[in-house]
Amino acid sequence: MEFTHEIYFDPTPKLKSSPVQIFFLPFNNEKLNCYNCGDKYSDTLSYKQKYCKQCLLRYIKSRVDNNEYFDVNIITNNTPCNKHESTRDINFTTRNIQEWCEVCSEISYFKNYYVQINTKIQHIFMEKDCKLCGKSIDEISYGFKMCSNCYLIHSGWIKSIFDTTVPILCLPWWDASNKSKACNHNLKFLTDCQKWCSSCFIVYVGCRHCLTTNIIFGITNQTKCRKCKRVSDICIDFIDMCGGNSIIAEYLISMKTNNQSYNKIACYMNKGLDPLNVYTFIECELKDICSKKTIEWIPYSKIDNLEIIAEGGLGTIYKATCSNNFVAVKRFSNSKDISRHFLNEINSLHRCYNTAFIVKYYGITQDPDSQIKDYMLIMEYASDGNLHNYLRENFTNIKWTTKLAILCQISDGLKTIHNENFVHRNFHSGNILSLKGHKKWRNKTERLFIEAEERRSILTRSGQLCPQFIEKHPGAIYTSRSLNSFISQLLNRPQHDKWDSSDWDV
Numbered sequence: 001m002e003f004t005h006e007i008y009f010d011p012t013p014k015l016k017s018s019p020v021q022i023f024f025l026p027f028n029n030e031k032l033n034c035y036n037c038g039d040k041y042s043d044t045l046s047y048k049q050k051y052c053k054q055c056l057l058r059y060i061k062s063r064v065d066n067n068e069y070f071d072v073n074i075i076t077n078n079t080p081c082n083k084h085e086s087t088r089d090i091n092f093t094t095r096n097i098q099e100w101c102e103v104c105s106e107i108s109y110f111k112n113y114y115v116q117i118n119t120k121i122q123h124i125f126m127e128k129d130c131k132l133c134g135k136s137i138d139e140i141s142y143g144f145k146m147c148s149n150c151y152l153i154h155s156g157w158i159k160s161i162f163d164t165t166v167p168i169l170c171l172p173w174w175d176a177s178n179k180s181k182a183c184n185h186n187l188k189f190l191t192d193c194q195k196w197c198s199s200c201f202i203v204y205v206g207c208r209h210c211l212t213t214n215i216i217f218g219i220t221n222q223t224k225c226r227k228c229k230r231v232s233d234i235c236i237d238f239i240d241m242c243g244g245n246s247i248i249a250e251y252l253i254s255m256k257t258n259n260q261s262y263n264k265i266a267c268y269m270n271k272g273l274d275p276l277n278v279y280t281f282i283e284c285e286l287k288d289i290c291s292k293k294t295i296e297w298i299p300y301s302k303i304d305n306l307e308i309i310a311e312g313g314l315g316t317i318y319k320a321t322c323s324n325n326f327v328a329v330k331r332f333s334n335s336k337d338i339s340r341h342f343l344n345e346i347n348s349l350h351r352c353y354n355t356a357f358i359v360k361y362y363g364i365t366q367d368p369d370s371q372i373k374d375y376m377l378i379m380e381y382a383s384d385g386n387l388h389n390y391l392r393e394n395f396t397n398i399k400w401t402t403k404l405a406i407l408c409q410i411s412d413g414l415k416t417i418h419n420e421n422f423v424h425r426n427f428h429s430g431n432i433l434s435l436k437g438h439k440k441w442r443n444k445t446e447r448l449f450i451e452a453e454e455r456r457s458i459l460t461r462s463g464q465l466c467p468q469f470i471e472k473h474p475g476a477i478y479t480s481r482s483l484n485s486f487i488s489q490l491l492n493r494p495q496h497d498k499w500d501s502s503d504w505d506v
């Protein structure tokens with residue numbers, strides 16, 4: 001995997017790549033025990049950066065040269081110690097990692113090691129000049145700041161597994177955070193130097209020789225450390241996770257993609273005085289796409305108690321439980337290879353998501369049975385069933401106010417669909433579902449409905465409305481027929497051609 005602009009670039013010109021891997025720093029700062037030797041991690045005095053003393057000792061023994069590999073500050077803890085020629089006094093300080101002693105030394109901080117810092121509980125540390133180049137960082141610098149001369153960010157493009165290009169940021173430090181910088185979700189750890197966010201598809205790959213971190217905004221096969229040119233294979237088999245269907249995989253990722261933001265990230269380079277500002281930049285750029293509801297891949301093992309509630313020509317609807325909640329699961333029969341219909345439906349639902357009167361979806365899954373492999377949509381469970389059944393069972397008892405409330409909600413749902421340039425091509429009472437929530441609506445507009453009911457009685461009594469309006473009339477229920485298509489697109493928008501409409505009846 002090559003960068004689009006392969007020019008020589010050293011993100012940490014004042015530091016060298018360590019010839020042996022640096023195992024004493026975790027890639028997840030939340031871990032309590034060393035992933036390498038199992039010992040309890042220690043904290044640096046400032047910033048509570050975790051490191052393993054056992055592994056550090058082993059590292060020091062494996063090397064005999066000086067401190068060119070680290071930007072570190074070591075002080076003494078004043079413990080009497082006979083490991084050196086003389087006991088170190090309280091003013092002892094060194095930047096040479098070889099002088100660290102397991103008895104009498106403490107690491108004050110690593111400069112090129114990023115952890116999430118809670119500024120409220122960390123004690124304030126002041127550093128006026130960069131210890132590597134002498135440049136003044138900030139006269140009254142509180143907290144963690146990096147020198148913009150010595151820590152350089154590189155940005156560019158990298159090829160994704162779908163043959164598209166995605167932005168990459170090469171950070172000149174070890175990033176041990178355990179939360180996605182874009183969406184704040186917990187990161188999933190793949191190895192001791194790879195982690196990713198399965199919500200916004202950001203992958204972090206660290207180099208244990210250079211203490212650099214590449215952040216990739218998409219899924220790629222490989223990435224390369226800018227400093228030492230070592231290539232790492234990325235161990236996320238995302239297509240496999242989506243049932244081996246690359247169309248579905250690409251679709252899920254496309255929902256978290258914003259070309260404008262991606263362009264800005266790929267052109268980032270060093271901006272601002274403190275290179276650490278890059279995190280605020282990422283957060284701002286990706287805020288919008290991260291706040292959008294997305295369709296998640298839900299492992300089939302999380303779905304239990306499947307019970308058929310309706311069957312149609314192209315699919316089946318089940319009532320089921322998912323993480324102890326009732327859900328509706330819609331199976332798309334024979335969808336193993338054909339994902340077009342399926343994508344069309346999830347795309348429609350996705351675009352109409354943010355309204356009260358459209359059924360919500362939670363995610364997608366796949367039947368793992370190797371003979372079947374049907375895709376399934378996991379949706380909100382309509383606890384009160386469909387309108388057809390509701391009317392059949394309750395028609396004589398339903399008040400006008402309730403009828404008007406139901407009509408308002410149906411119109412609201414349809415309006416959303418139409419505003420998104422869709423038309424509901426299978427609109428009948430069997431496809432209108434009732435959720436417990438609709439009573440709220442009725443309460444809000446009760447006064448209007450009471451007035452309408454009064455007006456109706458006046459009109460029927462005075463003979464201005466014909467007799468059918470006087471009695472409640474159970475025979476008037478519309479008997480639903482299965483037509484076709486749940487929702488289909490009205491306008492052919494070129495950007496959605498790929499997920500274009502097809503018909504469904506369930």
Ligand SMILES: [Zn+2]
Nearest residue numbers: 034037052055
């Ligand atoms: Zn260790």
Ligand SMILES: [Zn+2]
Nearest residue numbers: 081083101104
């Ligand atoms: Zn000592």
Ligand SMILES: [Zn+2]
Nearest residue numbers: 130133147150
């Ligand atoms: Zn510097």
Ligand SMILES: [Zn+2]
Nearest residue numbers: 180183197200
């Ligand atoms: Zn994320």
Ligand SMILES: [Zn+2]
Nearest residue numbers: 207210225228
């Ligand atoms: Zn490297």
